[in-house]
Amino acid sequence: MDFLKWGRSPWGEDILIRISWDLLYLSAIGGVLFLIGHALYVRFWPQPVPEKGDAATTAALAARIPERVARHSVAARAFHWVMAAAMFVLLFSAFLPIVGVKFAWVTIHWIAGVILTLSIIYHTVHATFWLDFWSIWPEKGDIEDSRRRMLRGVGQSAPAPRKHGKYPLENKLYHLIILITGLAVIGTGVFMMKRVQTPFFTRNPYLFTDQAWGVMYVAHGLAGVGLVALVMAHVYFAIRPEKLWITYSMIFGWIDRGHYLEHHDPQRWNVARPVPPPPPDEDAAKGRRIAV
Amino acid sequence: MAENDPVVTADEGQRGVSRRNFIKGVIAAGAAVSTTSYLFRGGSILGQPSLPGAVERLVTLNVNGQQRRVDVMKQETLAMTLRYKLGLTGTKLGCxxxxxGACTVLIDDVPHYSCSILTHSVRGRKVVTIEGLASPTGQLHPVQQAVVDAQGFQCAFCMPGFVMATVGYLKTNPNPTRPELAHGISGNLCRCQDYNKILDAMMLAAEYTRRSSRA
Amino acid sequence: MAVIRDVMPAFELFQPANVEEALSLLNRYKSDAWVMAGGLDSFDWLKDRIKRPKVVVDLVGVKELEGVRASGDGLEIGAMTTLTDLVRHPLVREKFGMLLEAAEAAASPQIRNQGTIGGNVSQDTRCWYYRDGWECYRAGGNICYADTPTAMNREHAIFDADRCVAVNPSDTAPALIALDAKMVIRSTSGEQIVDAEHYFIGPGIDITRMTVLKPGDLLVAIRIPGTWAGSQFYFEKVRDRKVWDFPLVNVASVMKTSGGTIQDLRLALNGVAAHPVRLRAVEAAVRGKPRNEQTAEMAGLMAIEGAKPLRHNGYKLPLVRNLVKRAIRGVEGSWTS
Amino acid sequence: MPERTLVGQNYTTPDLVAKVTGKAKYAEDYRAEGMLFCKLLLSPMPHARVRRIDSSKALAMKGVVGVLTADDFPPVKPDQSGLKPEQALTNEPVYQGEPILAVAAVDEVTAADAIELIELDLEPLPFAVDPIESLRPEGANARLEGNAYVDRKVATLKWTAEDFREVAAGRLPFGKGADEWKVGDVDAGFKQADVVIDETVVIQSTGHQPLETRTAMAYWQNGKLYLHGSTQSVARTVASVAGWVGVEPSKVVIVSEYTGGGFGSKIPGAHSMAIPALLSKKTGRPVMMRISREEEHFIGRARAGMQARARLGMRKDGRITALDLYIVMDNGPYSAQGDARSSGSIASLAYQPMTMRFRSVAVLTNTPPRTSQRSPGGMQVNAILEPIITKAARKLGLDQVAVRHINAPAGKAPYGPPGQNGKQRYVTSAFVKEALDRGVELFGWDARKGRSGQRRGSKARGIGVAVSPYVGGSIGFDAIMTIRPDGRLYFQSGIGNLGTHSTIDVHRVAAELLGMPWEKCEVIWGDTSKHVPWSCSSAGSQTVHAMTRAAHAGAMDAKRKLQELAAHDLGGKPDDYDVSNERVHRKGNASGGLTFAQAAKRAIELGGKYDGHELPKDINPMTKTSATALAGLGLMGVAKDNYPRDGDTHSYVVGFAEVEVDVETGAYQILDYTAVADCGTVLHPHSLAGQIHGGSVLGMGHAIGQRWTYDQHYGRPLAKRFHHTKPPTILDVPVAMKWDAVNIPDPETPVGARGIGEPPVGAGYGAVLNALVDALGDDAFRRTPVTPDVIVAALDAGKWTHEALTAHV
Structure with a gap:
């Protein structure tokens, strides 16, 4: 299978055009296989029993943890869903025509792309100045935790990993990879808007050399088909019963105390109420301010 | 010469007679399949693989009143067959x-660009080229005579096409006005471009043709 | 790397005798097959060695696709009817003079003697970049060479460009749309009837095709209802040379008036987008209005709303405006000598 | 001067029946045993260097016989310009479409398939397709050696940023680097003017596009090359082909009995002829090279386009007081072209400006090679200046014809750059005023004036007139004719047969002088193995003038020999004898003396000068060789044209046109056209009509539609085929056209006849442009062709809007 599609320039030179759309199917199949594999694994593989913490400490801590632990601000949730909507529009407008559902997709695609770009710019600024910027980035200890978790996941013995901070490593890695692919599609996509008619630019496909454009199209395509698998995985986890509490948090903004205590390390994600405890209603607001 | 050949019609060639029999027939008749296949891979009749149901390469064409047997490639145009297989180089290729329009010939009395029709498409149809206009005794066709009398062309590379287009058009409108005639033969280009004298000649041609059909 | 032109590469040739045979061939060879009607569009592609079908299905022998028949108070035109036969047909002359005009305006006499109505409406665009083998969007690439800062695009689209700025070159297409013709499409899986207006598709829908025909499909006939027979027609084609050339823009309209008021009309343009454009908004605005200069002027202005000219085709705006104006009110004035 | 029995009469040319029956053989109609076909590999890039060619896959194909590359050609050195002369195949293609390689195979399909298997590695080099872009400070040069001809050498020439501010404003700057000449004080001239017009104009390049492409077939026999090609002169093609192929001229035979048009593009044959010749040598088999229409666009030659600026001053009475003309010529990639220089000369001749300055610069571009095309430079300058003159006249309220009349050249009119002595050259004669008068009458100018610029509804009418001179003949060629014992007169001719009929016509002068009935004359042409004399090309309107002179000289030689022979045999002095009625006889006794048949026999018996065994000293070596080969066949008339001539021969055509423009669509029709020629004595009316109308239509074609379009980013042409280049069709010209000739003999040539091929072109062009100006006003167009889009956009905007200076739009 040829992964790259080559064309011929008006000068008879071989130039990269894009990736082969076979890769789309490959990505989709890969995504499906992963889901099936994971589902089977969860269903049939004995799952390690979560570590029980020291009961006394937990109880003491629990007292200081609000009923609802604020996890995502309204702004952050809005961003996520706008981005998700844009992403779905982008993916569908990009790939439906390829699989045979024909419609005028270009305008939809670039408008969604612009929305995605704007929302990401907003998110970057927002996360940098208003959120706990570092909470989403993998850190050194995550790797050791991850190794331990894996070993235990396949039934090997390993020391207990730490609990998660605000975001589990999977989340962090997913964010990282979506960030890379997202930037790749956006970075290339913005330039590609010079190749079609939009109100923003005078159309000029000669902005870069034929070869440079080729690389850009390939990058856009690779990231695009990569996103298919990534989004599939994301949606899959979002609807897995044991993960639904996380999904709800992206809708309602909070997780309950139980899940917090079960999955998160209070040291690494401190949402403990300072003294004296304020009324519950304000907790959330306060918590948001302090901890998000 | 070809009049003595056993005639194989296009229909028989395609359906009634198998290729093997057809070839046998040709060999028996001693006719050269293609003595001058300069242009297209003609050497072996079986050279081009054939899918079931596809056209046969050996065809019989009716050109200038004669049945001519030819080995024709699938993608061969009539102009190429005429020029390179049947030796009829009066039909010119300008583009x-x-x-x-330099390649204009009559197919069933209708002017066509022979560069843009497959030879296989004219099986069973009557093809007339510039060489087929004059009588066997050499008497010019009225349109040819008019061109001679009016000294109607210059380099004359376009002339065969113009003459054939005019002959064809006059069959549909024997008594045209000058603008009608111009419209009728407008599918032919002349680069020496004395369209005026061409029209003079062809108006004369219309007159000669009317006269000869009356006679 | 080497590019060579003017010698057709080998292909396998089928000349089916009837529609059934043709359809089964098309079904068997699907996208490997090339349908050839008159061949005038096909030969360019084949001689340029740009399109390389394995199999050519030449419809020359399918006699059932030829001819014009009365059908109710309208007509049914076989897809393989030559433009000349169409022009000479008494029923066309009597009822749909505009179609005659449009067909007569196409190409040259010899081409009309061989070119078919089916081919004329289904032909590919003539964008000279695409036709010259530049690997643009329409050819499977990722660029439009005709819309760049230095591109030569006098003939190109002012409407509905979607990456590709090519235009549909057919002269009969707008006339058929104005006449509310129906296209009869057959394949091995059955028959489908499509309004002429929807027979054509733009690059947004499918950048590599001009019509709804998919591999395996065959346009077999065009039906013109009697609705507009003998109504007031207007057809005009503006082009460079009076022979051979495709339209820079053409316009076709059918109209029914009563006491100076426009009762109903249909109006279509070609040469302005990748598909012929039916001017529905103009039709709606003009219906019920008096047929006069003012209405014509308004129609002309409405017709160019949303037009996006390229570097060399800005003239198409005044041209469309004036042609639409004329389609409503007719041509003014003339000289006798 | 004898009674005109043949000159001025219509007759049926001897080549006509062969043409009309399809028997006439053009280059592609020849076949040879074992003939191979070749196809060309063309450069995909506008400028590149061949790094590597791998033909192994192609050569491995069944049926492929040989491959030819530039390395198989005789080596060439740069000429005095600094550029290597063009060769048919190259390792440094300088325009997209330039042939790099040729494959010979048993048939064309195989050759084409083989071409696709050639692996070609090219290194792209900088390129320019628009002369103005190349003159930008940062603009690319078309050649590694430079971008323009400066003092006849290729050098790098750049204009200043300041100059390009003018360009941005739509005006051609008077940039540096131009050749220049002046007549009188131009500034003073402008001071005398009552109106001054200053316009920047672009004239398109166009391919010659003869209907027959430059197909050629070659084979070698006994060390001699036989080449069947398409040329404007077999005699003149021998040496050029010999040079390209690298053999002695005596080893080359050129056959071209019928040439399907040339218009200047086949003057010394075609460079590409060397391809089948060398491939045939390499493969040992005959090779046919069919040139397609698209290939013809590339190698078929083209007219040099121009970007020009003209300032013209006119006095109240219509006299042109000053002309300041600056031309940037698109020279193509090879040798320096003469179009721009001719433009200067023709402008000065046509309008006789009281003062004039002319500047021009030839800029190299990576577009197909240019060469003279019917009225080279003359046609372009007509298109540049005619509308300006019409606009000036209109501003002054003057009639178009009156303005042409007052500025018309007459008698020994001066023209062109001043020579060493400070004086301009002058023409042999000019009867333009007479032609204008005749045209006004024939066209009905005065009656049509009522419609000038009038509008009815959307239809505007306009009328126009234009004056177009061009060189009308050369001198110094040879003639060979033999009266043979069969009593017939045989003419050898080395002129190409392009269907102008002059190949044949010119010999009627000799037949008439010798009193020979035309039925007993035979012209042998089109084959250099048939011993042709040194002849001119059927080009540059030379033939009728040059070769009637040669025929006259040859006939006079034959006549003198008949007289001497009669005196020798029958006594008396040669001058006692006369020729008529196919006899040489004593004056006053037409039935006595010797018949031509008897004289021919006697000539052979006597030998020496009579039958060609002794030859004049001044004839060309080619003529000498041919005459020697023909010696002993009969009484030979062989001579060089040594007739005196005072002035340079030019002919003139005035054209009149009426157009009707639809101002809503921009579409227009040329309703009527009339042309009157001043070309001296009329030799063959039918043929002259063909030249006048045919040339005029070529000009009209340039006015109304002929295109030459390039994509500037990739330097590739978009208009290559007729469908895009748009030569005019029969419906684009008036359905009936008129013509006449003033028919006043030129005093500087014995027959009085001048050539006529070129002048009508500018007349047709200018007349149509002027009619458009008349119909549409002063501000509708500044470039040609004037197509509906240009008109409708200008009328909509109220001024011309089309690209001011961009070339190849």
Whole structure:
């Protein structure tokens, strides 16, 4: 299978055009296989029993943890869903025509792309100045935790990993990879808007050399088909019963105390109420301010 | 010469007679399949693989009143067959793209660009080229005579096409006005471009043709 | 790397005798098959060695696709009817003079003697970049060479460009749309009837095709209802040379008036987008209005709303405006000598 | 001067029946045993260097016989310009479409398939397709050696940023680097003017596009090359082909009995002829090279386009007081072209400006090679200046014809750059005023004036007139004719047969002088193995003038020999004898003396000068060789044209046109056209009509539609085929056209006849442009062709809007 599609320039030179759309199917199949594999694994593989913490400490801590632990601000949730909507529009407008559902997709695609770009710019600024910027980035200890978790996941013995901070490593890695692919599609996509008619630019496909454009199209395509698998995985986890509490948090903004205590390390994600405890209603607001 | 050949019609060639029999027939008749296949891979009749149901390469064409047997490639245009297989070089190629008219011939009395029709498409149809206009005794066709009398062309590379187009058009409108005639033969390009004298000649041709059909 | 032109590469040739045979061939060879009607569009592609079908299905022998028949108070035109036969047909002359005009305006006499109505409406665009083998969007690439800062695009689209700025070159297409013709499409899986207006598709829908025909489909006939027979027609084609050339813009309209008021009309343009454009908004605005200069002027202005000219085709705006104006009110004035 | 029995009469040319029956053989109609076919590999890039060619896959194909590359050609050195002369195949293609390689195979399909298997590695080099872009400070040069001809050498020439501010404003700057000449004080001239017009104009390049492409077939026999090609002169093609192929001229035979048009593009044959010749040598088999219409666009030659600026001053009475003309010529990639220089000369001749300055610069571009095309430079300058003159006249309220009349050249009119002595050259004669008068009458100018610029509804009418001179003949060629014992007169001719009929016509002068009935004359042409004399090309309107002179000289030689022979045999002095009625006889006794048949026999018996065994000293070596080969066949008339001539021969055509423009669509029709020629004595009316109308239509074609379009980013042409280049069709010209000739003999040539091929072109062009100006006003167009889009956009905007200076739009 040829992964790259080559064309011929008006000068008879071989130039990269894009990736082969076979890769789309490959990505989709890969995504499906992963889901099936994971589902089977969860269903049939004995799952390690979560570590029980020291009961006394937990109880003491629990007292200081609000009923609802604020996890995502309204702004952050809005961003996520706008981005998700844009992403779905982008993916569908990009790939439906390829699989045979024909419609005028270009305008939809670039408008969604612009929305995605704007929302990401907003998110970057927002996360940098208003959120706990570092909470989403993998850190050194995550790797050791991850190794331990894996070993235990396949039934090997390993020391207990730490609990998660605000975001589990999977989340962090997913964010990282979506960030890379997202930037790749956006970075290339913005330039590609010079190749079609939009109100923003005078159309000029000669902005870069034929070869440079080729690389850009390939990058856009690779990231695009990569996103298919990534989004599939994301949606899959979002609807897995044991993960639904996380999904709800992206809708309602909070997780309950139980899940917090079960999955998160209070040291690494401190949402403990300072003294004296304020009324519950304000907790959330306060918590948001302090901890998000 | 070809009049003595056993005639194999296009229909028989395609359906009634198997290729093997057809070839046998040709060999028996001693006719050369293609003595001058300069242009297209003609050497072996079986050279081009054939899918079931596809056209046969050996065809019989009716050109200038004669039945001519030819080995024709699938993608061969009539102009090429005429010029390179039947030796009828009076039909000229000016553009090979239906943009000049130099290759105009009559197919069932209708002017066509022979560069832009497959030879296989004219099986069973009557093809007339510039060589087929004059009588066997050499008497010019009225349209040819008019061109001679009016000294109607210059380099004359376009002339065969113009003459054939005029002959064809006059069959549909024997008594045209000058603008009608111009419209009728507008599918032919002349680069020496004395369209005026061409029209003079062809108006004379219309008159001669009327006269000869009356006679 | 080497590019060579003007010699057709080998292909396998089928000349089916009837529609059934043709359809089964098309079904068997699907996208490997090339349908050839008159061949005038096909030969360019084949001689340029740009399109390389394995199999050519030449419809020359399918006699059932030829001819014009009365059908109710309208007509049914076989897809393989030559433009000349169409022009000479008494029923066309009597009822749909505009179609005659449009067909007569196409190409050259010899081309009309061989070119078919089916081919004329289904032909590919003539964008000279695409036709010259530049690997643009329409050819499977990722660029439009005709809309760049240095591109030569006098003939190109002012409407509905979607990456590709090519235009549909057919002269009969707008006339058929104005006449509310129906296209009869057959394949091995059955028959489908499509309004002429929807027979054509733009690059947004499918950048590599001009019509709804998919591999395996065959346009077999065009039906013109009697609705507009003998109504007031207007057809005009503006082009460079009076022979051979495709339209820079053409316009076709059918109209029914009563006491100076426009009762109903249909109006279509070609040469302005990748598909012929039916001017529905103009039709709606003009219906019920008096047929006069003012209405014509308004129609002309409405017709160019949303037009996006390229570097060399800005003239198409005044041209469309004036042609639409004329389609409503007719041509003014003339000289006798 | 004898009674005109043949000159001025219509007759049926001897080549006509062969043409009309399809028997006439053009280059592609020849076949040879074992003939191979070749196809060309063309450069995909506008400028590149061949790094590597791998033909192994192609050569491995069944049926492929040989491959030819530039390395198989005789080596060439740069000429005095600094550029290597063009060769048919190259390792440094300088325009997209330039042939790099040729494959010979048993048939064309195989050759084409083989071409696709050639692996070609090219290194792209900088390129320019628009002369103005190349003159930008940062603009690319078309050649590694430079971008323009400066003092006849290729050098790098750049204009200043300041100059390009003018360009941005739509005006051609008077940039540096131009050749220049002046007549009188131009500034003073402008001071005398009552109106001054200053316009920047672009004239398109156009391919010659003869209907027959430059197909050629070659084979070698006994060390001699036989080449069947398409040329404007077999005699003149021998040496050029010999040079390209690298053999002695005596080893080359050129056959071209019928040439399907040339218009200047086949003057010394075609460079590409060397391809089948060398491939045939390499493969040992005959090779046919069919040139397609698209290939013809590339190698078929083209007219040099121009970007020009003209300032013209006119006095109240219509006299042109000053002309300041600056031309940037698109020279193509090879040798320096003469179009721009001719433009200067023709402008000065046509309008006789009281003062004039002319500047021009030839800029190299990576577009197909240019060469003279019917009225080279003359046609372009007509298109540049005619509308300006019409606009000036209109501003002054003057009639178009009156303005042409007052400025018309007459008698020994001066023209062109001043020579060493400070004086301009002058023409042999000019009867333009007479032609204008005749045209006004024939066209009905005065009656049509009522419609000038009038509008009815959307239809505007306009009328126009234009004056177009061009060189009308050369001198110094040879003639060979033999009266043979069969009593017939045989003419050898080395002129190409392009269907102008002059190949044949010119010999009627000799037949008439010798009193020979035309039925007993035979012209042998089109084959250099048939011993042709040194002849001119059927080009540059030379033939009728040059070769009637040669025929006259040859006939006079034959006549003198008949007289001497009669005196020798029958006594008396040669001058006692006369020729008529196919006899040489004593004056006053037409039935006595010797018949031509008897004289021919006697000539052979006597030998020496009579039958060609002794030859004049001044004839060309080619003529000498041919005459020697023909010696002993009969009484030979062989001579060089040594007739005196005072002035340079030019002919003139005035054209009149009426157009009707639809101002809503920009579409227009040329309703009527009339042309009157001043070309001296009329030799063959039918043929002259063909030249006048045919040339005029070529000009009209340039006015109304002929295109030459390039994509500037990739330097590739978009208009290559007729469908895009748009030569005019029969419906684009008036359905009936008129013509006449003033028919006043030129005093500087014995027959009085001048050539006529070129002048009508500018007349047709200018007349149509002027009619458009008349119909549409002063501000509708500044470049040609004037197509509906240009008109409708200008009328909509109220001024011309089309690209001011961009070339190849």
């Amino acid at each position: 090979d793209r239906s943009e000049c």
